Amino acid sequence: MRCLTAAWSLLSLATAARASPYRDDLVQWNLNTNPNAQSPLDYTTTHPTGNYMPSPGNWREIPFYTILLDKFADGDPSNNDFFGSPYEWDWRETQLRFGGDLKGLVSKLDYLQGMGIKGVFISGTPFLNMLWQADSYSPIDFTLLDPHWGVFDDWRNTINEIHSRGMYFMMDFTVGTMGDMVGFNGHLNESTPFDLNEYDGVWKHPNYMPWNFTQYLDFEIANTRNMSCVMPTFWQDDGTVIDVQYNGCLESDFDQYGDVEAFGVHPDYERQLSKFASVQDRLREWKPGVMAKLQTFACMVITALDIDAIRIDKSTQVTVDALAAWTQAARECAAKVGKKNILITGEVTGGDTFGALYYGRGRTPTQLPPGFLAAANLTADQNQFFLRDAAHNGLDGVAFHYSIYRSLTRFLGMDGNLQDAFDVDTNFVTAWNQIFVNNDFLNPNTGKIDPRHMYGTSNFDVYRWPSLENGTQKSVLATFITSLLLPGIPL
Known part of the structure; x- marks a missing residue:
């Protein structure tokens, strides 16, 4: 990641001095155990025993089960309507909370183990969200756990119960997006057109905020322009660099370039700089001070909760070098507690x-090995086949392979335009050969070729196969293809 100017770096440190105050009343949900922290970089946490579950040697032996925690099992009805608001819990409403929680999950672990499941993935972050946001993808603080799932000890007990069965746990993160607290001056009640000149940001101070968190406590809005800032390298979907012309940038911890709808056709750099779908604020993760905080928060979760794997939501909406910086820090943190082969996957749509x-380490179309056998015998010192230097590893694989999914829909008889630019071939054998050459599968922890894509057949963002005619049979066939035909991790 290209560094910003010294002036910006100094301002970043000044901004970091403002930190979320430690509150005794939130100790049951607070990852931070340092009441004297003057900056998020001072936050610390602990693990009660200091004993951690080691990583498996081969993640391809670990079939995963995806859980939408709120919709799975309600083990503690007392936390359903935790804040007592009218916009929180109603089991009859799909847009409000149903009541599932960690105690409910623990009650079903024997059932999951009996099916042969070895890995549990909870979809959605563990962090504090808006009262009604049961999907948990819009965190408003990266150090506070959402009370609707349980307390700090419930998380530790759940993960301990998973580990006691020889199973592993994957947690969801949003590295680049948060909740909906930042508005753009002049566009508070309407969509904001994308503009590289940026907009002045304002706090929206929404109503019905949990624990009165009406703005983010670890990140700042700043509307002062820095004409000498340097933006990150941006890439196009064909794997080439795009030259983006800009007029300096604001000193803010947030990208304030407007917003972009979720499913429109836009250059990738616009997605990486804009508010997601008008409802998720975009952190300026390419700003060094912001990245340092995000790395700290990730390490706190690994240290406090003993997680084994990570899935990053909207991972390709994080700029390329920033994501590699985050994953590198997460791996280093995990290694310190004995997790030498932590799995880090991401959403790639x-x-x-x-x-x-x-x-x-990344690969462009000009860096492809000359064929399947060459890719199978790559070593880390063959730098001509990698975008980044050694140790700067991004994702280990994708969690739900949308390119393969789009091929599945056509293979199983769906109609419509089901192809994205630069998708792999619809023939699964040809597709695997393309993936094997195009993608870097070297495991940074072992130095061996280790394909760890998690292909999947269905997830919470696509339609449900059983809703189709002969959909159950199609789903079973699709699961056979993604789990037994394509080398990777069953999801």
């Missing part, structure tokens, strides 16, 4: 060529 920039 676009084509394989753009995704290849994020896997491992």
Whole structure:
């Protein structure tokens, strides 16, 4: 990641001096155990025993089960309507909370183990969200756990119960996006057109905020322009660099370039700089001070909760070098507690060529090995086949392979335009050969070729196969293809 100017770096440190105050009344949910912290970089946490579950040697032996925690099992009804608001819990409403929680999950672990499940993935972050946001993808603080799932000890007990069965736990993170607290001056009640000149940001101070968190406590809005700032390298979906012309940038911890709808056709750099779908604020993760905080928060979760794997939501909406900086720090933190082979996956919705920039040390179309056998025998010192230097590894794989999914829909008889730019071939054998050459599969922890894509057949963002005619049979066939035909991790 290209560094910003010294002036910006100094301002970043000044901004970091403002930190979320330690509150005794939130100790049951607070990852931070340092009441004297003057900056988020001073936050610390502990693990009660200091004993951690070691990583498995081969993640491809670990079939995962995806859980939407709120919709799974309600083990403690007392936390359903935790804040007592009218916009929080109603089991009859799909847009409000149902009541599932960690105690409910623990009650079903024997059932999951009996099916042969070895890995549990909870979809959605563990962090504090808006009262009604049961999907948990809009965190408003990266150090506070959402009370609707349980307390700090419930998380530790749940993960201990998973580990006691020889199973592993994967946690969801949003590295680049948060909740909906930042507005753009002049556009507070309407969409904000994308503009590289940026907009002045304002706090929206929404109503019905949990624990009166009406703005982020670890990140700042700043509307002062720095004409000498340097933006990160941006890439196009064909794997080439795009030259983006800009007029300096604001000193803010947030990107204030406007917003972009979730499913429109836009250059990838616009997605990486804009508020997601008008409802999720975009952190300026390419700003050194912001990245330092995000790395600290990730290490706190690994240290406090003994997680084994990570999935990053909207991972390709994080700029390429920033994501590699975050994953590198997470691996270093995990290694310190004995997790030598932590798995870090991410959501990649676009084509394989753009995704290849994020896997491992990255690879562009001009850096492809000359064929399948050459790719199978790569070593880390063959730098001509990698975008980044050694140790700067991004994702280990994708969690739900949308390019393969789009091929599945056509293979199983769906109609419509089901292809993205630079998708792999619809023939699964050809597709695997393309993926194997295009993607860096070298495991940074072992130095061996280690394909760890998690392909999947369905998830919470796509339609449900059983809703189709013969959908159950199609789903079973699709699961056979993604779990037994394509080398990777069953999801």
